[in-house]
Amino acid sequence: MGMVRLDLVYRASRLRLSRLVRELDAGQLDTEVPACPRWHVRDVAAHLAGVAHDFATDRLDGSPDPLWTRRHVRERHRLPMAAVLAEWERWAPRVERLLVGPDARGSLAHDMTQHEADVRAALGLPRLPGEVWHTMLDELCRTAEPWHDGACTLVVNAHGRTWWLGGGAPSAEVDVDGYELWRAWFGRRSPAQMRAWQWQGEPGPFITQLPVFGPRDTDLAEP
Incomplete structure (x- = not known):
């Protein structure tokens, strides 16, 4: 797989999610998002608009700590969804520019x-299209840093490919379903769920170190 255009990945994902959220009624916007404890759909949109604003205006004090992300939600709590989406659209082109070149802020596309x-x-909707998460998983595996200064290496077999981390x-x-691995990488799977994958060797170090922000405490079952 060649170099990933993360700016285009971000743009396509933003447009898909914006279209989806724009069509939701108030009750649907208040749907709880199990992957993001204590957040609802409207809060996820507020966070993403806040990320775009903060990166575009270099307001990164506290990033990416929970207080920073909670501020995104708090500042937009009373705004109508149309205003949140308009703000996101306003700042998105600047975010896309941050996703181009050797110093691209890849975390923005992953988030x-x-x-x-x-x-x-x-x-309750189907998964993202396979080409989206395949691309992002490949990007993660290609750029993963070694564990323990290279002394602890994991071989990953997922959706017909093999990576050495x-x-x-x-x-x-x-051996793991690629989508499960991709979700676990960003804390969307519990240690118990990760241990249930088909392991050879001791999985313990990887279960604690693979998730960027640590694993979640409880299982998360998704379509």
């Missing part, structure tokens, strides 16, 4: 697509 998946699951000799190998 965008993960939250799109969060909302779709909360509303780490620079040393393999200490474990896992």
